[in-house]
Amino acid sequence: MKLYTYPNNPRAYKALIAAQYCGAEVQVPPDFKFLEDNRKPEFLRLNPFGQVPLLDLGDGKAVFESNAIARYILESSNRQDMLGGDDAVQRAQVAAFGDVALGRIDPLGRPLVYPTIFPAFFKPDKTRFEEALEQFRAVIGGFERHLTDHTFLVGERITLADITVSMSLFWFFEYLLDPELLMEYRALKRWFYTCIGQPEFVKVIGSDFKPCLKRPDHLKMATSTNADLGGHAGNQGHESSDHAAEVTEDDQTARKPKNAFDLLPKSSFNLEAAKRLYSNADNTREVMNQIWDTMFDPSGYSVWVVRYRYNHELSKTFMSANLLNGWFQRMDHLRKYLFGSMIVFGTSGEPGSCAIGGAFIVRGTGDSLPEPLTEVEDTDLYTWTKADVFGKDRDLVNDLFAWEGKFEGMGPDYDGKPVATGKNFK
Template identity: 35%
Template sequence: MSFANTDLITRLASWYLPLVGVLPYNKKTVDEQATASAAALKVLETHLTANTFLVGERITLADIFTAGIIRRGFATVLDKKFRSEFVAVTRWFNTVVNQSYWKDVIPEATLVEEAIKYTPPKKEEKPKKEAPKPAAKEEDDEEPDVKPEPKAKHPLEALGKPTLILDEWKRQYSNNDTRPVAMPWFWQNYKPEEYSLWLVDYKYNDELKLTFMANNLIGGFFARLEASRKFLFGAASVYGENYKCLIRGAFLVRGQECLPAFDVAPDWESYEFKKLDHTKEEDRKLIEDLWAWDTPVVREGKEWPHVDGHVFK
């Protein structure tokens, strides 16, 4: 479901929405998203060639959810030619949308014969504007202009400016080798009264399948943390292998609580947060390992090798 809600929906929507006029049209972007959509759907095709449904041999919520994501694609861009190349996806989609509980909500699924093409809107002739009349003198009792309300500030703004400037640490991390240079600088300059350190674990590792899909999940989470960029640094990675992997990361957070920084992302509740103690050797080592990406993590007595990850900086 996370694959459908991150990879599929973003790529498909960025392909067909400009063609129907919902988003601004840019040919290069649309072509790129068409290619990206085909790559994502190829993953689905491979899985459904070997399996009747997404999970097991019966329709589950995962099938209904994913079919709902793809439905508009079949109605706009996934045409007859596409369906001849993605036989398993088409077979699976037709099976799902022809179930009675689906038809009770959406009686007929549209399968487009030929992908829609972009049609630029016709330019309307605008009537010539008359020269504006000179404005009449405003009366003294006219109501004053209403000023727009000031933009709401991030709650962590109230903490003021720290002595450890986060951007300086981000530069150190980006421009230097992590273990020999960046981490010694960090521990020398870290201010526990200004920042806190947090271990972040994904709650639903048993639902993760392919490692690249898990890594895309991290990327989506980081994108939704954008509003907290000035108050947050961290790295999260996928460890393990396909069909047996986990997501784990470590973060530096402005202030002593994690929630004000993370609750800007709607999916923050999918993660567990544990405060780390920089004075404990095992916690310091864990942070260094999670930021250096050069060693496996140990969880439940088992080593999980590093696969890929994202840095939030």
């Protein structure tokens, strides 16, 4: 099967992610020329609308429309479970969420994010932006409502609906939904990062998704009168498309901050040696004491106890572990500066039957977390409390690194819950 598309197209990602879930072979011809080849008669015979992505099955057969393509790939590989299985209601729900993605999210790309992604083709339009943002908030508000008490969109596992909707939202997360705007959509954010952290998604989109940290200036200007969005100070003079291109470049630079960890004074603590010692330990608690007493440098590093803020939503241990996997992948670039031990507590059951907590050694000693860490999307899904490993918190921190113990002081979310699994960030 051949998938015609231009590179990095989230609509094409739907098919490629679906293929990862069922092991289907999908080739993306690298020599396909978008806006040229899709206008040729032989392409129009396969898709009369001349659009990509298009799945070419050979022998003159093809499937067009991104949701239909992903559906076909799953269906033809017997992954009916990902289409809602035998349950007619779930099948309809999978289709319904896909329809919302195509009908209500995708059309808002043009006013809301295309001027940033394709500044040469789309000029920002302030009035249209305002209107579209209202419409967008109405749609994502619906998803937020649904996801507040659902882990995934349909049923208890990833389905085609999660693929189609997350990929429709992909560019919005990348170019529009900055942390300020996302404050109101925490469940949506949690769900989106859970989806893109799944190994099948990571194989297609990579593990270094760069979220929107700062809305491009021309969009800030457009929202500067919107009290709802916090009333950004107006920026003048960014209306022309030339400026839009400039702003986009500035924004790209802003998204790659210099690493504040590297600017800190040298420390005597060899974090990598501590990680090695820990990994080879027979008695973790003993080794942690050795690390604190003979290696640790409190003038260069700090220790934090970390608690998931939304334990009341967690009902499955494997999904909780997936949250950690996704988070760790997104923090991959910070391994040199951090050493963490996170635990999934509890057993699968009702919401709140699981909890996530752990401890991290972090480069830097300030009372707030260093910026490179706060820039990782998942960081604010957790509360971070500085721990005193030379006093009252040593036992708790040692328990958290050892994945066993009394865990005294973790709080009521954790009380009486057994350790289900542990994961290290090292």
